[in-house]
Amino acid sequence: MAPEATTLLQGTLDLLILKSLATGERHGLGISRRIQQVTRGTFDVKPGSLFPALHRMEEEGWISSFWGESETNRRAKYYRLTKAGRKQLEAEAKRWGRISWAIAQALEAS
């Protein structure tokens, strides 16, 4: 079974959400499906984890929200990256890169 997103560290979920918004605005379901898609099904973020994260990140000021119409003409709440959010994304991505390189090194060492 694919691991639940809740087993991810909070920062990692944030990173995934930020990244999914890097290419444009999405609503909650859209973000969830996008993450599922790009991680090839590894991470399935449930609403119970997604919504708290979205609201927290909105309060941090990294994303902003507005009500709009979905593809199926239903009302949905959309999110987009703010400038601070873009900066956060860059910083987090770099940090993640460093961490994964370090772990890879550790694993390779005999």
Added chain:
Amino acid sequence: MPFLAKLRSVARNVFSPQHAEADVNEEVHAHLELLVQENLRAGMSSEEARRAARMELGGIEQVREQVREQQLGHWLHSIISDTRYGARQLRKNIGTTAIMVFTLALAIGATTAIFSVVYGVLLRPLPFDAANRIMAIWEINNKGGRSHLADPNFDDFRDQNHTFEAMAKYADFDGSVSGSVQPIRTHLAYASADFFKVFRVSPMMGRNFTPSDAKKGAAPVVLVSYGYWRQYLGSSQDLSQSHLKIGNAVYSVIGVIPRSFQFPKDAAMWLPTDLEGENTSRTSHNYLAVGRLRHGVTAAQGEQDISAIAQRIHATSSEQGDYLLKDALALPLQASLTGSVSTPLYVLLGAVGFLLLVACANVANLLLAQAAVRDRELAIRSALGAARKRLIRQFLTEALLLSVIGGGLGVLGAYAGVQGLVALAPQNLPLIESISISIPVLLFALALSTIVAAGLGTFTAARATSGDLRKGLVEGGRGQAGSQGSQRVGRAIVAAQIAITLVLVIGAALLGRSLMKVLEVNPGFRVEKIISMEVSLPWAEDPKTKANQGLFFSNLIERLKQIPGVRKAGAISNLPLQDGGGLPDGQFLLMTQNEVPKTMDGFAALFQQKDRLGSADFGVATDGYFEALGIPLIRGRIFNEHDGADSPHVAVISESFARDLVHDHWPGQDPIGHTIEFGNMDGDLRLLTIVGIVGDVHDYSVDAPPRPTLYVDLFQRPRSAMTVTMLSDAGTQSVTSAARSILHDLDPEVPTKFSTLPEVYGASLGSRKFNLTLIGFFGITALLLATAGVFGVMAYSVSLRTQEIGVRLALGADSRDVLSMILGQGMRTILVGVAVGLAGSLALTRTVASLLFGVTATDPLTFAAVILLLVGAALLACYIPARRATRVDPMIALRYE
């Protein structure tokens, strides 16, 4: 900016939560719809689509709750909503809430009031600079007790120590002061040169003492207190004009001591010691002493130092004998001043702590009963997603609300209570002026309320949320309410209350009986109708002046006898039972006329013979004194007109003294006719012939045995300060105003102070009455609370079992059977409480043994009476609900849901 954004969010969440809520709600529903759409596009039927969507979402409410918890300011919002909800709950049962608040207010208020006394007297540091470095120094006599210091001993301590940076001797006494706006009789202190150095006090005006001020022949100077300076010197800026006549000398005022310094207590001025030279004897214990430890030196080191010096004196002095010090001790000044009251005060604190526990137990039971009713509410909230932690927080909030309101009211009550306590307390309670509701006391009250809240809240929360909450949703189910566990806890609490109350009430009863026994003691003299009048003439040294003073008193007494209503009048050097303990004691020497030595060396040799020595109380009196106070003459005679200054000096001794003398020194003989020398007290070395034996007088205190006493004739051994006692049938007012004018006629410069023996007697029992009043109050309150507690738990238990009782009655049980079943259960709880309380009392009442008189700490009569009282009250409290239980109509009971 992220920070601004956060602030906006907090504001929005706290102040318009509905808007945020609605938004989230909408979003979650929208998400659900999108999921449904997705599923429909994937080909599911509309029902399947919706169901699948629901499952993937989780629960709508759960998601909303999780978002809510995530929000900034959520904690603040939930605290506010918890508080509002809690307040609503409390208001719903306003009656019970009022009872709980009142109970808590009473208990917290009483505890705060008592703590303010304990803090003011025992814990608060003395108002001196680095007060914990100031030590009180005592000599230790051969009986192991503390005594004042003799001048040469003090000098050795001061000069030979390595551990004190300053040391001073001091004494306080009452004296007459004139030369200012008005002559008064007031409290004065003698202090050696370094006295103010020890306390690090500088005069606010003028100069301090120097060593040259406190030695023989120095020009007399005096330092006055701020109060005296303001009231009697008119706050004069020029002290060089101020001279005060004290005793026989005129003192120049050299400085004013700041208002904040008050040691010894109530001293109006400080005179230097040793103006007449030091007393060279190492056995004349005249002064108290204090010292300030050097920086870095511990109290233990200081004590060892002084002790070593004392032991050296003991080993090498030529003045060997019973009165030479054996050792010395130094202890912190605060402990020295308050040591005697620390046990009673801590006992009081313990007692009020017990009351607090009983009160909290009652409130806990009430809260438990309420919580049981709220099962359903708890179950619903839990189903809606409230975490257990949240529910516990709710109970804590309600308990905190109760405690804060109750505590607040209690503190307000404590303000009044402390004033009452200070008025009621024995006026000689050390540091009584430091008792007030100060910041530390308020902090204590706050901490206490918080602890009570935490305890009550956690307790009820634990009970209410244990087990599966959803049981409460089951129709007709009782959830936690009827559970055995809950009832057992209630009963255990009641048993604990009964135990604690038993200890308290037994303590109060023992103190009460002690007081009654003390009141039964015959003090040895008449108390009613005696008016006393303190008269102090200036201190005289030469025989002529002294003889004149004797005449003065003779005149005064004669004229006082003329006042209508005054039947008898006499004078005594110190009134019995007066604060300060009556007559002073000293050393006497037994010798016959032909043993009288011709030289001082001869005397010294006699003092070496231990079997000639002894100690007794010494009083100067007129024959009228014994008549006025009704002290019986047992044998022989009292003083008469034949005893003049030139006739052989006579003395009258107390009955127990006579018995001891006969037993120890003159077996088989009549003490009348024997001679004794008691010059240690007034310097007159002439032999005294015993001419009479009078009854014993409880001079020191009513609960101590009478001490051996010897009285000499005022007209043979004149004294400047005497207290005249008058036996009068007329009212106190008329007699005192007549007496005042008589004294004024004789000498307008002599001040006087009036009192009555009933007042003095009552005051001597002051601390006993104080302790009894307080502990009695706690005991009665605890008894009422515990009885209410028993009643409450019993009634509740019966109401729960109505159905069961109905069944029993319907099946043919006698109402008597039901009664005895219920009562039996109640009795079990009560008996357990009594057993635990009994064990507790046996263990704890020993700590109050020092406060008892005439009863032992395990007096069976008292114990039995109190146990009966308590069991009786508790049984009554059980009986009423039990009776009600028997009246249950089985038909109604069976239908009860």
